[in-house]
Amino acid sequence: METEKIPTDIWLKVMCALMINAVLFGVGIITVLSVPTFVDQAKYLIPVVIVASFAITPFLCGFIARRMRIRNWTADQWREGDLISG
Template sequence: MCSLMINAVLFGVGVITVLSVPALSAQAKYLIPGVIVASFVVTPLLCGLVARRMRIRNWGVSHWREGDLISG
């Protein structure tokens, strides 16, 4: 489930970047397929990090109470 959301965010950020920068939008027909491929390649790497983080048993009780950089 998290891989679908991560892939959507990566694709959206890439496409918005390509289409909003005038120098890149001229080459959009070549860059957008590159964004698609890049988002599919990077998604499993980021999903592995996020999925491990989502498992509460890996945190331990003391780490769960104090939080971390992301959750505060």
């Protein structure tokens, strides 16, 4: 029985999406729960944070997963770095 393999690009995007979503959610929840003005409205803002983290994740995921592949870098780009790696 032969199984179909999932392309590496898809795996990278899925793994990135999980981590990015967790970070966005964590930053949003900490912001909502640590700012006294937002705590009063937490029952409305927490669902907004959840939806926003799911909505923003695919856009950031595509950007970050693309730069994780070494074939997308030239030798000069590798030496210089970029906005994320410095």
